Amino acid sequence: MSTETKNTAQEGRGGGRPNVLRAAFLVVLALVLVGLVTRHSLVAYLADVAPRSALALDPQNPVALVNIADQEVGRSFAKQAEETRLEALAKSAAASGVTAGTENADGSGDIQQDDPLGRDAWAKVRENASRALQRDPLNARALRLIGQAAAAEHDNANASKFMAAAAKLSKRERIAYAWLLEQAVRQKDFGNALDYADILLRVRPQLIAPIAPLLGQIAEAPGKENILVDYLRSSPPWRSSFLSYLPRSIRDARTPLKILLQLRDTQDPPTARDLRPYIDLLIKNRFIELAYYTWLQFLPPDQLSKAGFLFNGSFETEPAGLPFDWTYTSASGVTIERAPKPGLTDQRALYIEFGQGRVDFKPVTQITMLGPNRYRMTGVYRGELIGPRGLRWRIECLGGSPIAEGDLVTGIAKDWSSFSIEFTVPQDNCRAQRLSLILDARMASERFVSGFIWYDELTIATVKTDTVPK
Numbered sequence: 107m108s109t110e111t112k113n114t115a116q117e118g119r120g121g122g123r124p125n126v127l128r129a130a131f132l133v134v135l136a137l138v139l140v141g142l143v144t145r146h147s148l149v150a151y152l153a154d155v156a157p158r159s160a161l162a163l164d165p166q167n168p169v170a171l172v173n174i175a176d177q178e179v180g181r182s183f184a185k186q187a188e189e190t191r192l193e194a195l196a197k198s199a200a201a202s203g204v205t206a207g208t209e210n211a212d213g214s215g216d217i218q219q220d221d222p223l224g225r226d227a228w229a230k231v232r233e234n235a236s237r238a239l240q241r242d243p244l245n246a247r248a249l250r251l252i253g254q255a256a257a258a259e260h261d262n263a264n265a266s267k268f269m270a271a272a273a274k275l276s277k278r279e280r281i282a283y284a285w286l287l288e289q290a291v292r293q294k295d296f297g298n299a300l301d302y303a304d305i306l307l308r309v310r311p312q313l314i315a316p317i318a319p320l321l322g323q324i325a326e327a328p329g330k331e332n333i334l335v336d337y338l339r340s341s342p343p344w345r346s347s348f349l350s351y352l353p354r355s356i357r358d359a360r361t362p363l364k365i366l367l368q369l370r371d372t373q374d375p376p377t378a379r380d381l382r383p384y385i386d387l388l389i390k391n392r393f394i395e396l397a398y399y400t401w402l403q404f405l406p407p408d409q410l411s412k413a414g415f416l417f418n419g420s421f422e423t424e425p426a427g428l429p430f431d432w433t434y435t436s437a438s439g440v441t442i443e444r445a446p447k448p449g450l451t452d453q454r455a456l457y458i459e460f461g462q463g464r465v466d467f468k469p470v471t472q473i474t475m476l477g478p479n480r481y482r483m484t485g486v487y488r489g490e491l492i493g494p495r496g497l498r499w500r501i502e503c504l505g506g507s508p509i510a511e512g513d514l515v516t517g518i519a520k521d522w523s524s525f526s527i528e529f530t531v532p533q534d535n536c537r538a539q540r541l542s543l544i545l546d547a548r549m550a551s552e553r554f555v556s557g558f559i560w561y562d563e564l565t566i567a568t569v570k571t572d573t574v575p576k
Contacts, residue, residue, distance in 0.1 A: 228255045246276035257285060277305050280313075287320070296324045300337050307344040314347045321348060322355030325365060335365055341374045349380040353387040363400055370404065378426035385429060389473070394504070394538045398475050401430045415476060416541070419485070419564035421454045429473045432456075439465035447562060448488075455562035460491070464553045467545035473504060474541055478533045480569040483541075486522045487515060489559030495552040497559065500544055501529050503536035514546055515559070522562075528569060 235251040242248070253268030266289060272282040283306045290299035303317050324334045338345050352362050362384045366376050381404060388397035402410065409423060417431055421444045425432040434442045445457040456470065483499065491497070496516030502508040510529030531539065543561070547553045 225259075228258050231255050244275055246272045246279050246282075249275065250279050250282045253282065253285070262289065273302075273305075277309055280306060280310060287317075291320050291323065294327070296327060296330050296333055299324065300333060304337065304342060304344075307342070307348075311344055311347065314344055314351055318348055318351035319355040322352060322361070325352070325361050326356055326358060331361075331364065332368075335368045338365065338369055339372050346377070346380055349376065350383045353384045359388065359391070359393055359396065363396070363403075366400070367403060376404065378428055382428060389429060389504075389538075394475070398430060398538075401428055415474060415481070415566035415568075416483070416564055417472065419566075420562060421456050429471075430475075432470060432472050434470040435468045437466040437468050439463055440467050442468075442470065448560065453562075455560045457558065457560055458489075458497075459558040460493075460555045462556055464550065465545070465555050467547075467553070467555075469545075470543040472541045474539045474566070475537075476531045476539055476566070478531050478536070480528070480530050480571045481566050482569050483512075483527045483529070483564070483566045484524065485561060485564040486524050487559060487561050488519045488522045489557060490518045490520075491516045491555060491557040491559055493552070493555035493557075495545065495547050495555070497543055498546050499525075499527060500542045501527070502540050502542070503532070504538040504540050506535060509536070509539075 232252055232255040235248040235255070238245050238248040239252075249268050250272035253265045253272060256262075256268060257265035265285070269282040269285050272279045273286060277283075283302050287299055287302040287306065290296070290302060299320065303321060306313050307317060321334060325331050338348075349362075349366070352365070356362065366381065366384070369376050381400065385397045385400055388394070388400065402413065405413065409418075412418075418425060421432070424444060425434070427433055436442050439461040441457075441459045441461075443457055444454050447453040447455040458470075460467075483501070493516065496514045498514045499512040500508050501510045509531070510527055512525055512527040515525075545553065545555065
């Protein structure tokens with residue numbers, strides 16, 4: 107072999123060593139990276155399901171630290187669900203008015219006596235949360251936990267600082283917002299209280315039940331109701347729910363009416379759904395005149411001009427479902443609706459259709475406000491009802507016994523037939539009346555009705571008489 111060939115072979119063998127070393131290095135690097143990724147993924151998984159195990163692999167993992175602290179706080183009185191905390195505040199406010207904060211009189215900052223965590227446990231919570239912040243300074247949960255630890259010691263200055271920081275970082279830190287809302291209401295800082303309530307209700311609408319009484323306190327605070335009305339004028343997504351809860355969240359029965367009237371002329375005025383809980387509560391508590399006045403205030407001008415002893419007797423407008431208009435509900439085996447009048451498609455009438463078998467007929471009702479006098483109700487009907495019993499109109503004092511009933515309607519009436527009922531509204535205990543169309547069934551077997559019926563041109567008028575109602 108020539109000298110040149112030997113040198114070339116030696117160079118080839120020597121040049122292969124760097125390649126082998128490079129390949130070995132890359133393999134080791136790949137294994138390290140795979141190990142790091144695997145370890146990181148495992149830690150991330152364990153941080154949520156087994157945080158203490160995660161800390162064995164990564165002692166400063168912020169998620170694990172926060173989860174451990176949260177689990178510890180979970181045993182504490184201070185970690186109630188936000189609903190419970192807000193409900194407790196609402197009950198306190200309703201019972202005695204919005205009061206000052208709950209700091210100890212001596213300002214000692216002692217741990218609450220009914221809190222199962224002691225000072226050492228809260229110190230550990232604070233330590234874990236602080237360690238989490240060293241790795242993740244923008245961890246909202248860690249900030250909130252430190253705030254809770256401060257609140258448990260009645261250090262409201264620090265609690266407020268950390269709770270506010272947590273809330274600023276995350277609108278989903280509901281416990282922080284609930285705490286801030288509590289403090290704002292207690293301090294009568296109603297502007298901020300509304301801001302916190304708005305955020306809580308947008309994130310979790312279910313909180314309307316405990317928050318509504320707090321907003322009710324604002325509605326009844328002298329000179330502060332306009333703050334609440336301004337919020338409601340912007341039609342936040344929780345407005346309708348709040349208006350439903352408001353009647354149960356106030357002391358003065360006139361408060362909801364004041365708010366509703368201020369919203370009446372906005373681009374998004376209150377609906378019948380908004381009015382119904384208030385009017386129902388007024389009627390239940392015997393504020394009949396205020397309920398009737400409220401209903402009148404929200405009638406369109408063209409309907410207001412037609413409001414008389416009986417409203418919408420020709421069914422020309424769609425009933426709003428309010429008590430002083432027609433209320434009815436279709437149920438099993440029964441369809442009730444306002445429909446085009448037979449032969450006169452430009453007019454409407456009440457149409458009731460019964461299916462085969464036993465029916466569950468819910469009365470068609472309207473509350474009237476008739477003074478003591480003699481009256482006559484008239485109307486027309488047509489249809490075909492087959493069954494052991496039929497329909498009849500009944501008039502009763504609201505909350506009392508019937509004062510008149512019409513004839514039982516059954517069988518076939520191909521043409522429009524008229525009916526008339528005379529009745530007397532007494533002087534006493536009859537401030538309002540309920541007019542009802544009922545299925546006069548006395549037993550289950552008499553609910554087997556089929557066919558259909560129309561009602562129209564219902565009116566109530568006074569009857570001239572020299573007799574004074576008793």
